[in-house]
Each structure stands twice: as structure tokens, then as C-alpha cells.
Amino acid sequence: MTDVKELLENYGIDKFLAYVGAEHIRKVGDSYRSCCPIHKGNNSSAFSYHNGYFTCFSECNRNFSAIDIIMNVFHISYSQAKKRLEKILGQEIDSTDDSTDMTFEHLANRQFISDYKRIKGGEKSHIVENFIFLNTQEYKEITHEYLINEGFNDDTRKFFDLRFCEKGIMKDRIIIPIDNPDGKILGIAGRSIHDFRWLELTGESKYFFSKGLKKSATLYNISRADIYDNFIIVVEGYKSIWRLHDWGFDNAVALMGAHLSDRQAQLLLHLDVPILVSGDNDKAGKSLQKEVVTKLSKYVPVEQFPIEKIAKNESDSIAEIKKEDFAHWTNKLMGKYPSRILF
Ligand SMILES: [Zn+2]
Known part of the structure; x- marks a missing residue:
């Protein structure tokens, strides 16, 4: 050549x-x-x-x-x-x-x-100014029924500083602060507490995001995740991160979608540990796993979590499976990578 x-x-x-x-x-x-x-x-x-x-x-x-x-x-x-x-x-x-x-x-x-x-003070930096909670009084520190029904408790809510919004543009949404690697909050995602039928009827989106938030510029949970463990779990959504936390896996980040941006790829490579990627149990999830393998396996080992072997329904994520199943497959796939020596 x-x-x-x-x-x-x-x-x-x-x-x-x-x-x-x-x-x-x-x-x-x-x-x-x-x-x-x-x-x-x-x-x-x-x-x-x-x-x-x-x-x-x-x-x-x-x-x-x-x-x-x-x-x-x-x-x-x-x-x-x-x-x-x-x-x-x-x-x-x-x-x-x-x-x-x-x-x-x-x-x-x-x-x-x-x-x-x-x-040079250019305009397109990926470092976004800190997001300020302008509507703090509207973002209640309560563990909404939606979270409880999804199997989360008050500790989970506190750990991720999840809030519930009762009025305004984020009304009836779980408020999710989006962190950057330094632990700064870049913005918020608002997850509707309504189910897909209600959303379909009203035409509202499942998620709203605060103005100016560039999801592709960060990985959800990166500020808490990058200090842990000998591998990193990459998932699509927030709920999987909360579930993994409840199971004791804090070495996880979410792409907030089914694509891996260049910046996200960089952030992952920066961690310099093997990757366990789990897309949702659907076409987009499969193609995401392929994308991660294609882009990153040249630099770090990438293992694909076999969600299709475990999940019951189409579009299920790690958040919908059993802890035992997750632990079993994770051990099987990631057990071969040596733990880092901690001093
Ligand atoms: Zn030019």
C-alpha cells in the first residue's frame, strides 16, 4: 500500500x-x-x-x-x-x-x-456551558409512581438525581440530568410518565430535551462510570443504567439512542477498557451493536450482549431482563478479561 x-x-x-x-x-x-x-x-x-x-x-x-x-x-x-x-x-x-x-x-x-x-474561542466546541436548573421549584424530588412501577426505589432516584415535573413544558415527565465526563450537567432529558398508547393518541414524544443539549457530545452516566471496574457496559437508554446500578454495575454508560457518535466513540476509547455493548432487542439495537464493533473493535475488545437470547419482547432492553441472566452472560463474556490492579 x-x-x-x-x-x-x-x-x-x-x-x-x-x-x-x-x-x-x-x-x-x-x-x-x-x-x-x-x-x-x-x-x-x-x-x-x-x-x-x-x-x-x-x-x-x-x-x-x-x-x-x-x-x-x-x-x-x-x-x-x-x-x-x-x-x-x-x-x-x-x-x-x-x-x-x-x-x-x-x-x-x-x-x-x-x-x-x-x-481559539471557536463557536462549535463540544464543551457546553453548564446547564442551570431554571425551574427547580417545578422539578420535585419525589419518587414518582412511574419509577416505582418500573421497579426503582428512592435510592435509585437520589443516586441519579431524578426529579418529577408537574407543570410547564416538562409537565408529567421524569427529569433526568445529563452529565459530562467532569460531572457537570449539560442539560436534562424529560421522560414522559405516560405509556405508548397515550403518547400515540396525544402525539407527544416520549422524550423532551432541554434547549441546546447535544446528546451526541456525551455519554449518560460517564461521570460516575469511568472510575470503575475492568470493562464498560454500553447501553441505549437511561432505564438500563438505573437497573444496572441497582444490580451493582456502575461501570455503564448510555448512548441515549441507537447510534454511536464520534465524540462518544472517543470518550469510550479514552476509558481504555473492554466494552460490553447491549442494544435493545430490535433491529436498531442490533445495528447499533454492529456499529460499535465496526468502529471500536480495532482499538479495544468489544463483546456483544446476546439480549435476543434472553429478552421476552421486541424492544426490551437490559432493564427488562433478570439480574441472574445478566450476571450469567456478563460473566461468560467479560470474565476472560483481567481485572485491573487497584492500588
Ligand atoms: Zn476553507
Whole structure:
């Protein structure tokens, strides 16, 4: 396989940038900076080459491969751009080099971009300002019947600081504070206490979220979970987290949906422990498990919880199965991974 990064660096990043018409090219440490050759403009720090990646931090706000840049600058197709690059570099390139698969480098580079933006006071940082409970008087610290019917008690409610809202936009909802890795509250999710028939009739959603909450920027329970144990359990929903806590498993986080965002993938990789993923007992849950395996099993072991062998109903989650079944399968799947030595 040809290494485009090496070929390009041997050719000269500055020469390549000049070829695509970038202005104010200069070397900064191991990186290069210039105006963006794609959207143009006169910000001479907008465009960066760093460790194999070209990035426009300004208007384009994305990464580019060398071929991407040629395509965009000369308005030509992928195959034409590839040929041009091969001519410049004097060597054929495997198309696999331009793979759009997510790699750790992609993740690391995105982190680099978001860190850069945060430092520069950019607008799209994943660090959201702390959410403030504006309606505290409306969020009652009571263990609502909904929670009791679901098998939770007052201790569970207190542990997760769950509230109940009696009026306003979150009326008749269980208030769930969403934490970030530092334990700060980014916002709230409001889970309706009504069943699916009622929701269908009224057209209301099962969940409401506080304004500005980006679920994909965090993992529910991450602030409590990341200090524990030798593996991490990844589930879809809040209820599974509460159930696992009641069973004594606090090494669990929820994606708050059936997708794994890049940021969530990063947070999981940061824990650097094997993963036990359990989607709900439905199609979305299965495809989530596949997504987690595809994205993360290159870096950490990923085991899939066989919910379909245990759950009685479609869409059941860990919250609906028996503790013994969970413990049995978890032991079977995760027992082979060594415990971390704690000092
Ligand atoms: Zn640009």
C-alpha cells in the first residue's frame, strides 16, 4: 500500500499547497499554515496541514485529503484528481488510501480540531456551558409512581438525581440530568410518565430535551462510570443504567439512542477498557451493536450482549431482563478479561 502522507511530505507540503493555489504558506513547527485554497479568503491561519491532514478551521470547517483539495480547487472528479496527484508525486496511489473509514487518526484529528477551536474561542466546541436548573421549584424530588412501577426505589432516584415535573413544558415527565465526563450537567432529558398508547393518541414524544443539549457530545452516566471496574457496559437508554446500578454495575454508560457518535466513540476509547455493548432487542439495537464493533473493535475488545437470547419482547432492553441472566452472560463474556490492579 502506498503511503500518501509520506509521498506528499517527501514532495513538500509547501510545494503542494502552492500547486493548489494556497496563499501565505508558512511552516509552523511540524505543521503548515496558509489561506484556505478552497474557500479562499485572507485568513492566513485558516488552513492547516498537520500529521497527514489538511484542515480548514474557517468556513469549510472540515478535513481534506490531498485528492479532496485538488477536486475542490480544480472542480474535477475524484478519478481525475487522483491522476493529477499521481502525476505530481510520480507514483500510483491505491484508492484505499483515501478511505473514508473512521480511524483512530480521524478521531484524534477531530479532537485536535475541537481543542484548537476551544482554545481559539471557536463557536462549535463540544464543551457546553453548564446547564442551570431554571425551574427547580417545578422539578420535585419525589419518587414518582412511574419509577416505582418500573421497579426503582428512592435510592435509585437520589443516586441519579431524578426529579418529577408537574407543570410547564416538562409537565408529567421524569427529569433526568445529563452529565459530562467532569460531572457537570449539560442539560436534562424529560421522560414522559405516560405509556405508548397515550403518547400515540396525544402525539407527544416520549422524550423532551432541554434547549441546546447535544446528546451526541456525551455519554449518560460517564461521570460516575469511568472510575470503575475492568470493562464498560454500553447501553441505549437511561432505564438500563438505573437497573444496572441497582444490580451493582456502575461501570455503564448510555448512548441515549441507537447510534454511536464520534465524540462518544472517543470518550469510550479514552476509558481504555473492554466494552460490553447491549442494544435493545430490535433491529436498531442490533445495528447499533454492529456499529460499535465496526468502529471500536480495532482499538479495544468489544463483546456483544446476546439480549435476543434472553429478552421476552421486541424492544426490551437490559432493564427488562433478570439480574441472574445478566450476571450469567456478563460473566461468560467479560470474565476472560483481567481485572485491573487497584492500588
Ligand atoms: Zn476553507
